[in-house]
Amino acid sequence: MERHIAVFQKNSREQIRVVVKEYRGHEIVDIRVYWTKDRAEWFPSRKGLAITTDKLPMLLGALHKAAEMVGEDLEPAMGEDPDALLTTLERAELAKLCGVEADRVEEFILE
Numbered sequence: 001m002e003r004h005i006a007v008f009q010k011n012s013r014e015q016i017r018v019v020v021k022e023y024r025g026h027e028i029v030d031i032r033v034y035w036t037k038d039r040a041e042w043f044p045s046r047k048g049l050a051i052t053t054d055k056l057p058m059l060l061g062a063l064h065k066a067a068e069m070v071g072e073d074l075e076p077a078m079g080e081d082p083d084a085l086l087t088t089l090e091r092a093e094l095a096k097l098c099g100v101e102a103d104r105v106e107e108f109i110l111e
Helices: 053-069 088-098 102-110
Strands: 003-011 014-023 026-035 043-052
Touching: 014 043, 026 053, 043 053, 088 102
Parallel strands: none
Antiparallel strands: 003 014, 014 026, 026 043
């Protein structure tokens, strides 16, 4: 079963979709570019990344590091656990997208 996590525009003719699905008996996260000619129908491109869910913490860590390098403020707010995988805001947003309780998000992505 596919679980669509997020869709956002890359540009006027491309969007990025994040999907959790099963592939050859393994649960994977598929981050793929979709394209369109007329915005009526979207097609998957070969551009993308599909990783098993056990690699997700490493990817999240790398993305956090990249965000820090380009100046995005991802530092934990006062009172937050500096060793937590996600900030409170990130956890809330991801919980909303995944349809799970905020306190179960890390458990959900690490399952």
